[in-house]
Amino acid sequence: MIHDSVITSVHNARVKAWTQLLEKKGRDKQGQFVIEGVHLVQEAMAATVPIETIVYSEERVHLLPKELLEQAHEQGIECIAVTEQVLGKCTDTQSPQALLAVLPKLAWQAEQLLDTGEGPGLVVVIDGIQDPGNLGTIIRSADAVGATGVLLGRGTVDLYNPKTVRSTMGSLFHLPIAQGELLEALPQAAAQGVAIVTTSLQGSTSCYNYDFTQDVWFVIGNEGQGVSQAVAGLATQHVLIPMRGQAESLNAAMAATVVLFEAMRQRGV
Structure with a gap:
């Protein structure tokens, strides 16, 4: 198992930036958005969408498909482990799934x-x-x-x-x-x-x-x-x-x- 850095504070600058993506103003400013859950992340990876960061629960990493994080590392995607409190801060669901990903907005015209x-x-x-x-x-x-x-x-x-x-x-x-x-x-x-x-x-x-x-x-x-x-x-x-x-x-x-x-x-x- 590859060990990634762990963020434990909701006051971390990265966490604050991810939290802003829950609002349209933040998404427009950063040019990014968030997807949550294994299915959506796998769909994005299969479509070769340029995922910038995968954020996952350190406590629930054992519930994730092992190959998902391995494939992410192989593709050069930044992977960051966080606490449940941090993960909850970055999502708008009452029961957050075990991971989310940050992506650039789609570039279609x-x-x-x-x-x-x-x-x-x-x-x-x-x-x-x-x-x-x-x-x-x-x-x-x-x-x-x-x-x-x-x-x-x-x-x-x-x-x-x-x-x-x-x-x-x-x-x-x-x-x-x-x-x-x-x-x-x-x-x-x-x-x-x-x-x-x-x-x-x-x-x-x-x-x-x-x-x-x-x-x-x-x-x-x-x-x-x-x-x-x-x-x-x-x-x-x-x-x-x-x-x-x-x-x-x-x-x-x-x-x-x-x-x-x-x-x-x-x-x-």
Whole structure:
């Protein structure tokens, strides 16, 4: 077993810096974010994301996969053992997992989402989603159907919010996720022949009748207000999700998932 340095004080300068990453202001200032738990750390390592530091509980190191820390050392990742008190200070969960990692923010740009490589693109566009769990779920669904990317518009909850990161279950490392101004990005995409599609209760076409085999940027709106008026005005198609029961509408993440899986079905599972 490799023995790393141990931090025991919550007043340590490194600990204070990690604690600041729990808030958006701190994440923006440092250009970093935190992931917690073995699964997320393994997903990041498998995706060759440049992890800067792994912080783990000295008391619970025996519970961690032995190969995880060994692989981290081989990759030159800084590993630091801490006390349970220090670990708790650096997370926002009541029962912290045995390790966390500090990573630089993802470097994807909105322009890169137009370069889909082979085949038609399927980009999921987020217009003002506020709930971190919803955003994480949508990213997981986008990953599950093989979407080519995700674009986060202004007013959307921070991608690096700890709750969002946990909700993605590692999917944020599997596909490009960029942030950009939708009023600029959507017209650029449309100018290159991309269909801009939103869902609407007033939509005239069922999502099951719309052709998702073409290049599509699918826009998902805010939980309460839906797609903003300005963004809706840029859409080339408004589709409807048919419902047989008495529910008026679906949760934003559920609606997104329904449409995305229909797009996957049409493109060939």
